[in-house]
Amino acid sequence: MAKKTLTSGLLGTVTGLSKEAESVSTNSAVAPVEMPKEVAPEIPGQSDKRRPGRPSVNSGEPEICVTFKLPDSLAQEIKMLAVVERTTQKEIITTALKEYVSQRVK
Numbered sequence: 001m002a003k004k005t006l007t008s009g010l011l012g013t014v015t016g017l018s019k020e021a022e023s024v025s026t027n028s029a030v031a032p033v034e035m036p037k038e039v040a041p042e043i044p045g046q047s048d049k050r051r052p053g054r055p056s057v058n059s060g061e062p063e064i065c066v067t068f069k070l071p072d073s074l075a076q077e078i079k080m081l082a083v084v085e086r087t088t089q090k091e092i093i094t095t096a097l098k099e100y101v102s103q104r105v106k
Contacts, residue, residue, distance in 0.1 A: 070078070082089045
């Protein structure tokens with residue numbers, strides 16, 4: 001028979017729990033522990049500093065979503081570059097396309 005836990009309302013019932021586990025999970029009230037600011041995880045949007053490789057929100061350039069298939073060797077090279085340069089694959093491809101277009105226009 002399924003036992004009811006604190007999270008069973010969200011996740012459904014959990015089977016195979018002993019009565020001790022049920023009594024601990026339903027009767028124990030744990031006070032929230034406050035973590036120091038240095039240890040507390042950052043909440044997105046609350047930090048002014050950018051993470052490496054993340055584009056700024058208001059870069060001023062319009063974004064155009066394009067999908068195209070790259071050869072496997074080139075895709076692997078772009079993934080490795082993104083890791084080495086600590087940037088996104090999108091930024092690497094965008095830079096390469098800008099260079100290509102600027103050479104073609106000249």
